[in-house]
Amino acid sequence: MRAEPELGTAGGSGTKSRARVRAKVPLHRSLLVRLLATSVMIAVCSVAATAWLAARTTSSAIQQEQGQLLSSDTDIYDTLVGYAAAHPNWNGVAPTLRRLAEQTGRRITLTTQTRRTIATSSTTPTAAAALPTRASAVVDPLHTDPALLPDAGANRIDPRAVGPYRLTAAERESLSGRAHKLLACLGGPGSGAALVVGPSGRPSIKITNSALGGVSGDRGCGLAGLALPVASEREPLDRLTSMVNDCLRRRHLEPVKFGVDFVVYGGPPTQTCLDTARRDQLTPYVAPAALLFVATPTGSTTTPAFHFTSANTTRVAGVAGLVLLVTVAVTVVVGTRLVRPLRALADAARRPVEEHQRVPVTTNDEIGYLAAAFNDLAQRRERMEGQRKAMVSDVAHELRTPLSTIRSWLEAVQDGIATSDQALVDSLLEEALLLQHIVDDLQDLAEADAGQLRIHPEPLLVRDLLDHVATAHLGRAETAGVTLATRADGDPELSGDPVRLRQVIGNLVSNAIRHTPPGGTVTLCAHRTADHVTIEVADTGTGISAEDLPRVFDRFWRAEKSRSRRTGGSGLGLAIVRRLTEAHGGTVTVSSTVGAGTVFTVRLPV
Numbered sequence: 179m180r181a182e183p184e185l186g187t188a189g190g191s192g193t194k195s196r197a198r199v200r201a202k203v204p205l206h207r208s209l210l211v212r213l214l215a216t217s218v219m220i221a222v223c224s225v226a227a228t229a230w231l232a233a234r235t236t237s238s239a240i241q242q243e244q245g246q247l248l249s250s251d252t253d254i255y256d257t258l259v260g261y262a263a264a265h266p267n268w269n270g271v272a273p274t275l276r277r278l279a280e281q282t283g284r285r286i287t288l289t290t291q292t293r294r295t296i297a298t299s300s301t302t303p304t305a306a307a308a309l310p311t312r313a314s315a316v317v318d319p320l321h322t323d324p325a326l327l328p329d330a331g332a333n334r335i336d337p338r339a340v341g342p343y344r345l346t347a348a349e350r351e352s353l354s355g356r357a358h359k360l361l362a363c364l365g366g367p368g369s370g371a372a373l374v375v376g377p378s379g380r381p382s383i384k385i386t387n388s389a390l391g392g393v394s395g396d397r398g399c400g401l402a403g404l405a406l407p408v409a410s411e412r413e414p415l416d417r418l419t420s421m422v423n424d425c426l427r428r429r430h431l432e433p434v435k436f437g438v439d440f441v442v443y444g445g446p447p448t449q450t451c452l453d454t455a456r457r458d459q460l461t462p463y464v465a466p467a468a469l470l471f472v473a474t475p476t477g478s479t480t481t482p483a484f485h486f487t488s489a490n491t492t493r494v495a496g497v498a499g500l501v502l503l504v505t506v507a508v509t510v511v512v513g514t515r516l517v518r519p520l521r522a523l524a525d526a527a528r529r530p531v532e533e534h535q536r537v538p539v540t541t542n543d544e545i546g547y548l549a550a551a552f553n554d555l556a557q558r559r560e561r562m563e564g565q566r567k568a569m570v571s572d573v574a575h576e577l578r579t580p581l582s583t584i585r586s587w588l589e590a591v592q593d594g595i596a597t598s599d600q601a602l603v604d605s606l607l608e609e610a611l612l613l614q615h616i617v618d619d620l621q622d623l624a625e626a627d628a629g630q631l632r633i634h635p636e637p638l639l640v641r642d643l644l645d646h647v648a649t650a651h652l653g654r655a656e657t658a659g660v661t662l663a664t665r666a667d668g669d670p671e672l673s674g675d676p677v678r679l680r681q682v683i684g685n686l687v688s689n690a691i692r693h694t695p696p697g698g699t700v701t702l703c704a705h706r707t708a709d710h711v712t713i714e715v716a717d718t719g720t721g722i723s724a725e726d727l728p729r730v731f732d733r734f735w736r737a738e739k740s741r742s743r744r745t746g747g748s749g750l751g752l753a754i755v756r757r758l759t760e761a762h763g764g765t766v767t768v769s770s771t772v773g774a775g776t777v778f779t780v781r782l783p784v
Contacts, residue, residue, distance in 0.1 A: 212543075216512050220505050227497045251472045254278050254286060255315055255326045262465035263319035263339035263377075268296045271465075275299040287471040288317065296468055309471050318467035320457045333453040340378035341463030342414035343438075349408045350379040356404060357381035363399035380438065407438050418455055425451035519545045523552055580609040620750065633761050635673045640704045640711055641666040643676065647683045648702060651691065659696030662687070670706035672784050674762050679782075682758045682766075685751040686715040686778045693776070694719035709784055710764075716777040722770040730768055731756045755780075 261274055268288060275286045279299035287298040287309060315323060319336035330336050345353070357373055360383055364371040372384045383401055407415050415436060423433040426448060434448055440456070519540065526535040536556060539549045584606055590596035644664040655662040683702065690700045698718040705712055722730060731752045755778075759766045763783050770776035 212512070216508055220501075220508065223504055224501050227501050230497075251282070251284065251314065252326050254282060254284070254472060255317065255323070255470065258288070258317045258470065259319050259322060259327060259336050260338050262317055262468070263336045265465050266463055268465050268468060272297040285473045287473075288468045289313075289471065290466075290468060293469065310473055313469040314472040315470045316467055317465075317470050319464045320460060321467070333449070333456070335453065335456060335460070338377045339460050339464050340376075341460040343378045343380075343411055345379040345408065346410055349410060350381075353379075353404070353408065354381050357383060360399050360401060360404060405437060405439065411438055414459065418459055421455035421458065422448055422451045425455065516545065519549060523549060526552065526556075580613045583609050633675045633678060635675055635762075637671060637673055638676050638679075640670045640672060640706075640713065643679055643683065644702045644704060644713070647680055647687055650680075650684065651687050654688070655691050655700065658691055658694070659698075660691050660694045661699045662691075663699065663701050665701065665703040667703075667705035670704055670711045672711045672782055674782060678758050678761070682755050682780060683713065683715065685755050686780075689751055690715055690717035690719065690776070690778075693717065698775075706784070710781045711784060713780045713782070714777055715780075716775060718775040721772040721774055721776055722768070723772055727768060727770060731766075 257274065257278060258271070261271055262268070265271075271288065275288065275297050276299050278284075279286050285298075285300050287300070288296040289309065290296060293309065315326065319339045320334075322330040322334045322336050324330065324334060327336065354375075361367065361371055361373050364383070367373075370385065373381055374384045375381050381404070383404065415438065419434075419436050422436070426433055429451070431448070436452075440452065519537075522537050526537045529535040536553050537549050539546050539553070541549075587596060587602060587606055591598050591602070596602060641664075644666060648662050648664050652662055687700060687702065694700055694717045700715070700717045703714050703716070756766050759780055759782070764781050766778065766780045768776065768778050
């Protein structure tokens with residue numbers, strides 16, 4: 179693909195210069211690496227100073243704070259965990275908090291994980307809003323703190339969280355009567371057996387005498403029958419068993435079966451699956467996890483164990499001042515080196531356009547790359563300014579000739595030198611049409627440059643497009659003694675503006691006919707690749723020299739150095755071809771051999 183004439187070789191040389199500059203930047207000279215190294219050095223100094231200061235002045239305070247966490251508030255934690263295990267939310271916890279505050283003399287506050295207050299024992303709004311920076315504990319009956327609630331066991335699930343396993347009043351009464359009968363069968367409370375009622379309301383017989391242990395020691399009383407699940411326990415127990423077995427199947431383990439005591443009867447250890455399933459099952463029945471803040475009535479959690487003495491204050495101020503001094507010094511040095519070439523770029527950019535100022539490239543880093551890019555931009559702007567002036571001159575030259583012809587003939591008629599006959603009118607009309615053609619071409623190019631060229635794509639057959647163009651130019655080809663032929667491999671289709679595409683192919687065909695001697699051939703052929711349709715206009719004309727090929731798409735350029743219209747045309751046709759092709763997302767290229775012919779190739783996306 180050939181570059182646009184406005185850029186010419188400038189675009190290519192600019193790209194190459196940018197690539198060369200980027201390739202010359204070593205890693206250790208990169209501006210990014212140096213800025214990163216500076217930032218890391220400052221950060222390391224700050225972190226080191228902070229770590230040293232913290233290790234020297236606050237280590238003992240941190241240890242004391244960790245050792246005093248809820249040391250005297252275990253009862254508060256246990257009571258609130260029990261409340262959360264028995265209630266699905268925290269709506270009625272406020273009376274409990276006030277009762278605990280009266281008993282312990284502490285100020286107690288419960289919040290969500292986002293520190294939104296749920297309830298507080300304080301009646302003062304300001305005091306209730308002032309929370310310590312660190313929570314005393316997390317109240318969650320499904321993930322208890324083993325140091326504060328050792329009775330929860332290894333699974334950390336509070337035994338008071340029974341959820342769907344809570345028995346009805348009738349079931350409790352029935353099981354209680356059966357348990358008392360079993361206890362009497364075993365010999366009563368003094369025989370080494372005791373009646374224990376769990377949080378769900380289920381009674382059980384606890385054997386304290388080893389002589390009564392085991393099945394053979396129950397004296398035929400049927401202790402196993404007391405452990406059978408009742409009606410309200412069967413459904414949640416079956417659901418729990420299903421959840422655990424699903425987990426075991428994913429781990430390729432054998433299924434298991436549970437009793438009401440959640441002890442596995444047969445099968446491999448399944449503690450992880452069991453704990454996960456129990457938490458999932460109990461979540462809807464317990465209150466969500468909450469942050470617990472326990473403080474003194476004044477708002478402090480513990481008595482401060484660390485005080486800033488004057489020596490500590492001096493030490494902190496000294497270290498902070500040193501870090502600040504190093505930061506300022508390094509920033510000034512690095513900033514000065516960075517700003518100097520940037521100021522040179524700014525001064526060059528503020529100079530008048532006519533001077534086309536260049537800046538020296540003194541570094542091999544990103545600033546050097548920026549300076550090289552600026553010089554490349556100035557060079558391209560200088561070239562574009564020259565092309566703009568040449569464009570104005572070309573337009574004036576192209577319009578002057580037909581206007582001069584029209585004016586001279588009209589003056590001749592006015593002076594009586596020439597007669598206004600049909601031949602003169604035809605000649606003046608031809609010159610006027612030429613002027614109109616040049617103006618229309620300039621308007622098309624202006625719309626393309628401004629991005630306002632309207633394209634109305636629609637599906638079309640390339641074969642029909644070639645036949646239409648060939649038919650339109652057949653008369654001109656016969657007059658010039660040139661054979662015009664079309665050929666399409668298959669039946670390619672594309673989406674494009676049929677009027678604009680006929681203008682593209684028509685300009686190429688018209689150009690080929692003008693430069694092909696009598697007896698020559700102009701061939702239009704098309705074929706499709708994977709994602710493009712290629713249209714070629716080939717002639718057996720005079721050809722274009724190699725040094726002229728890069729300029730064939732320039733505006734007002736002709737191979738004749740005299741810029742005559744001996745071969746016809748305004749010098750804008752090929753420039754319009756390129757603009758219209760690019761508007762369709764395609765490309766146009768040319769190859770030629772002097773004396774053998776020229777081939778223009780248009781590639782359009784399907």
